Amino acid sequence: MKVRIKFRKYGILKYIGHLDVMRFFQKAMRRADIPIAFTGGYSPHMIMSFAQPLGLGVTSEGEYLDIELAGDITSEDAVRQLNQTMANGIDVVSFRQIQDEKKYSGMTLVAAADYLIVPKDMEETALREHNSETAVFPDNWNEALAAFLEQPEIKVMKKTKRSEKEVDIRPMIYDMHMEPSGICMQLAAGSENNLKPDLVMETFLKYVGEEEVKLHYHRREVYAKNPKSENPRFVSLESLGWDILSC
Template identity: 55%
Template sequence: MKARIKFRKNGVMKFIGHLDIMRYFQKAIRRAEIPIAFTSGYSPHMIMSFANPLGVGLTSDGEYFDIELTESIASKEAVRRLNEQMVDGMEIVSFVQIPDDKKSKGMSIVAGADYLSSVKNGSLPEDLAEKLEAFYAQNEICVVKKTKKSEKEVDIRPMIYKLECRDGKIYMRVAAGSVQNLKPELVTEAFVRYLGMDAEEVTFTHHRLETFAESENTESKMILVPLNALGTEIV
């Protein structure tokens, strides 16, 4: 039996890296007495996988990880027990059962994520909505993506699914996952350069609102649904 856990990560917890977050949840699951399954062998470990780990410095309302259970536990009870073990900045939102097949694994089905980006330093033009609309209307938005070994120019426009102004902040829905993954920093940096400014003049904080999977549909239009929508509550 497999379960998907959704959690929020805010406050000082944004400075904690993925490996430490994983260790944190391993301890919390033990203390909450969640019946999690372990691998076999000489060095057994909890069967746990994160959908799309968040970068250091970002906050989120839509983080997910999957676990395997040895026995059933009610969703509400699991959420209650886990939240009793959470520290400030961490909150369990939901606990749902997901299909046992490998195709349902969170890390393999992530297709998108949405973010709300707020100005940290500097300022944006008063006509932000109009400028964003014009920026998004471009046929190409080319940026230089850096890896450990090389740099290459990439057109990120096809990876931006939605871009608009919300209460003076930049809302975006972008590609995420193993096939395509667009960091919000690349979008805001490209936008600042589009405005004719240096990327260091205006910096942002990024908050992930949700993580999505692509829903099955008969049309060519892509439909994204939150990862926890693909599970069912355990009673």
């Protein structure tokens, strides 16, 4: 049985990298008595994979980890047992069964992600008060943002593992708008197309002549393409699973 775990990452743990998060969850599985499956061979390891790991310094309320179970456990028990072992800065949100086929793995399905961007010095306040009525960015950025997105092309130099090339990022920005709590954006994510929010904001800040602004990036959700309809275009990875109600 395959399971998708959704978790939050915040506070001081935003500074630990992906490999440390993976090691943390390996220890948490043992401490929480989660019946996770192992690979065979001389050096067995837990069967787990992460969908779209975070960069350093980024907080999130929508991270995903897929595992395979070797025994029975309910979703309610798994969430409770895992959260009893969590350090301050990581919370497990859900534990849901998913389709067994490889094509349904989180790594394969990721297509988009939502982000909230706020000033660095207002990080804690802005993320705690989602419905704040006090704008955190200048009002004139609304018009600048509209003009920025009206450009037929937004070309930037994008670094890859081996080189650097010019890329038009406009088709990969699915949504970008201002709210009182910050700038919200939905960007392409995954192996096919992947756009980081810091690259978008660096480009926008150059456009408005405000390159010295320090920002914090918060991921709100990770999405797959909607398998049933184009409306909505995307669905959360969590919604593609179902709760395990009984053993």
